[in-house]
Amino acid sequence: MKYVEVSGKKISAIGLGTWQFGSREWGYGREYTEKTAINLVHRALELGVNLIDTAEFYGFGKSETVVGNAISGLRDQVYIATKLFPIFPVSSMVLARAKASAARLQVDSIGLYQLHWPNPLVPIAETSKGLKELLDRGLAADAGVSNFSLNQWRRAEAALGKPIISNQVHFSLLSRGPEAELLPFAQANNRMIIAYSPLEQGVLSGKYNSANRPKGMRSARKLFYPANLDRVRPLLDKMAQIAKGHGATSSQIALAWLIAKPNVAAIPGAATLAQLESNVASAEIELSSAEIEILNEVSNQFDPIGPGALLTDLKTFVRRS
Numbered sequence: 001m002k003y004v005e006v007s008g009k010k011i012s013a014i015g016l017g018t019w020q021f022g023s024r025e026w027g028y029g030r031e032y033t034e035k036t037a038i039n040l041v042h043r044a045l046e047l048g049v050n051l052i053d054t055a056e057f058y059g060f061g062k063s064e065t066v067v068g069n070a071i072s073g074l075r076d077q078v079y080i081a082t083k084l085f086p087i088f089p090v091s092s093m094v095l096a097r098a099k100a101s102a103a104r105l106q107v108d109s110i111g112l113y114q115l116h117w118p119n120p121l122v123p124i125a126e127t128s129k130g131l132k133e134l135l136d137r138g139l140a141a142d143a144g145v146s147n148f149s150l151n152q153w154r155r156a157e158a159a160l161g162k163p164i165i166s167n168q169v170h171f172s173l174l175s176r177g178p179e180a181e182l183l184p185f186a187q188a189n190n191r192m193i194i195a196y197s198p199l200e201q202g203v204l205s206g207k208y209n210s211a212n213r214p215k216g217m218r219s220a221r222k223l224f225y226p227a228n229l230d231r232v233r234p235l236l237d238k239m240a241q242i243a244k245g246h247g248a249t250s251s252q253i254a255l256a257w258l259i260a261k262p263n264v265a266a267i268p269g270a271a272t273l274a275q276l277e278s279n280v281a282s283a284e285i286e287l288s289s290a291e292i293e294i295l296n297e298v299s300n301q302f303d304p305i306g307p308g309a310l311l312t313d314l315k316t317f318v319r320r321s
């Protein structure tokens with residue numbers, strides 16, 4: 001395993017995302033939540049993962065409960081990251097909700113307490129008061145944010161008066177926005193970028209195409225439009241080619257590309273133990289700078305259609321039929 005060192009801690013560069021645990025939108029069912037999820041956490045820890053990411057929002061508390069049960073007796077091995085869903089995040093609410101998360105996780109102190117999204121109505125100074133109290137009382141070891149722009153991150157830090165050590169953002173070969181400002185800031189200031197949806201919910205594994213799309217929530221996402229699954233094929237082909245040279249898979253190349261960057265940890269979710277093991281093994285892959293450059297170039301060429309174009313396609317289809 002490779003580790004990111006931040007805030008005096010060694011955090012595994014591959015973590016485990018647990019939105020899938022107990023969340024209907026993923027449709028993995030009861031056996032997954034009751035059995036597979038627990039096995040995933042145990043196997044992850046065995047393999048040197050210590051970053052487990054959850055949120056009060058996932059399965060409306062179910063994910064935290066499953067993680068809490070799974071880490072029973074293993075708490076000292078885990079850096080638990082959970083998140084506050086930003087409904088009315090005034091300071092008293094931050095404290096109350098963090099305590100409820102800690103109770104579900106069965107911990108006295110949460111490793112990383114993150115604001116899930118910025119809240120445009122409640123001033124960050126107010127939310128930060130609650131965060132500060134959490135840190136001062138030892139109810140959380142570190143504070144983080146998620147889906148914050150650089151300005152929002154800096155403002156949150158200024159309000160807190162302490163480092164906000166991480167920003168969890170959508171970051172992958174198909175979502176490269178964080179490279180512009182967030183990543184340079186993290187690298188220059190001993191902060192961490194936690195990359196979510198690093199496999200684009202399965203797209204970057206190469207297993208989906210316009211004739212084989214996942215059911216449920218994912219099928220409505222722009223990247224899963226049949227036209228976009230066609231458009232991403234040149235990148236997937238290049239990834240498969242690079243993967244072959246490393247005796248690896250496309251998913252592993254997607255993760256290796258991310259964690260080759262200093263101060264980045266990725267938190268892929270997993271449907272099976274085999275996926276988890278493969279994701280963890282990506283930490284052993286060293287991509288050459290030439291390979292990274294090719295992946296950058298080909299990913300830059302991806303030009304997805306949006307919902308507007310989908311509607312135009314549909315209208316043309318209806319007119320013609």
Ligand SMILES: NC(=O)c1ccc[n+]([C@@H]2O[C@H](COP(=O)([O-])OP(=O)(O)OC[C@H]3O[C@@H](n4cnc5c(N)ncnc54)[C@H](OP(=O)(O)O)[C@@H]3O)[C@@H](O)[C@H]2O)c1
Pocket residue numbers: 016017018019020053054116146147168169195196197198199200201202205207214251252267268269270271274275276278279
């Ligand atoms: N902060 C935020 O706003 C936010 C937003 C989204 C996610 N997150 C966090 O980030 C975590 C990861 O993001 P995500 O779950 O959206 O997407 P992801 O990690 O990109 O995709 C996970 C899905 O990809 C497939 N997969 C995983 N490993 C694979 C492998 N080795 N080979 C083939 N397929 C594989 C599995 O689905 P199938 O096998 O069913 O295809 C799995 O459920 C979440 O669990 C959550 O903790 C945070």
